Amino acid sequence: MANTRLKVRRKKKSPRPLLLILILVVALYAVTQIGHRAFRLLRLGHVAHTEQSELDEALERIEALEHEIERLNKDMEYIEKIAREEYGMIKEGEEMYQVSSPDSGTKGK
Secondary structure (H helix, E strand, C coil), X not given: CCCCCCCXXXXXXXXXXXXXXXXXXXXXXXHHHHHHHHHHHHHHHXXXXXXXXXHHHHHHXXXXXXXXXXXXXXXXXHHHHHHHHHHCCCCCCCCCCCCCCHHHHCCCC
């Protein structure tokens, strides 16, 4: 037999597995980033809704207080009503009577 050399073809390593791993890593990173941003967006939406509700309540309270101020500045009967009911004030010459319940005098006996 003659000196014949057989050439063995070696398979070149395919870059496909490495490329697949790289694509998977990039895709996983993208998915986690999108998920994180979506969660953050939902949380910020909830915070914005809560803040808007508080703002609406505050605006309603301001409106009610402005109405009360206007009424106190213009309505003398309303001022008299508040003075009588909340502060127990009476007009000059009036007498105030306090009525107590029947049970209040017999509790201690």
